[in-house]
Amino acid sequence: QVQLQESGPGLVKPSETLSLTCTVSGGSISSSSYYWGWIRQPPGKGLEWIGSIYYRGSTYYNPSLKSRVTLSVDTSKNQFSLKVSSVTAADTAFYYCARHWGSSSSELDYWGQGTLVTVSS
Amino acid sequence: DIQMTQSPSSLSASVGDRVTITCRASQSITTFLNWYQQKPGKAPKLLIYGASTLQSGVPSRFSGSGSGTDFTLTISSLQPEDFATYYCQHSYSTPPSFGQGTRLEIK
Numbered sequence: 001q002v003q004l005q006e007s008g009p010g011l012v013k014p015s016e017t018l019s020l021t022c023t024v025s026g027g028s029i030s031s032s033s034y035y036w037g038w039i040r041q042p043p044g045k046g047l048e049w050i051g052s053i054y055y056r057g058s059t060y061y062n063p064s065l066k067s068r069v070t071l072s073v074d075t076s077k078n079q080f081s082l083k084v085s086s087v088t089a090a091d092t093a094f095y096y097c098a099r100h101w102g103s104s105s106s107e108l109d110y111w112g113q114g115t116l117v118t119v120s121s
Numbered sequence: 122d123i124q125m126t127q128s129p130s131s132l133s134a135s136v137g138d139r140v141t142i143t144c145r146a147s148q149s150i151t152t153f154l155n156w157y158q159q160k161p162g163k164a165p166k167l168l169i170y171g172a173s174t175l176q177s178g179v180p181s182r183f184s185g186s187g188s189g190t191d192f193t194l195t196i197s198s199l200q201p202e203d204f205a206t207y208y209c210q211h212s213y214s215t216p217p218s219f220g221q222g223t224r225l226e227i228k
Contacts, residue, residue, distance in 0.1 A: 047165065047208055047219040062216040096164055105217035107155040109176065111164035
């Protein structure tokens, strides 16, 4: 059973960079069948897809966030990571990592439990 | 970007009721449509992909239909554990955007 777990600071100051890591267990991040994604959800609001990455490093971003988002992957640690630069209060959200089955924008069949990141001074 | 619009935004129903939630895409997405269930404090859970294929382990009272721009999620007989928020999501192109959600509440 694949499991995903987000980790990183829960509080980030405005204008700084938000950094999160997702650790995958119970399966290899290097499988050719999957892409690995990030989704966020402001408290009490809907879901926003941030982007996805393939184990070989190909990245796919939401145009609305592309200028501030960087995804990376570390296959040796079975992890992938998210960075969002120049954060504001609007970036306060639950951040989820998840697995895309088959393509960079396909259905998300496994999700982490999510982590709340608050942007505040 | 493709916009996804769900209706209704909220719905009150009773255990045993048949419930239908609608999702409309701003352009044709053929059958690249997924449905998720989210309970408070939890991550979303994939229910249906490809518009009508039930994810493994999902009860058969859930079903999905539609193609092109109009899709439906039906719960044939509501159970207490089905009260949650439901989201549609297209997987036709990048970004794979979500609908705004439908909150299903107990009447």
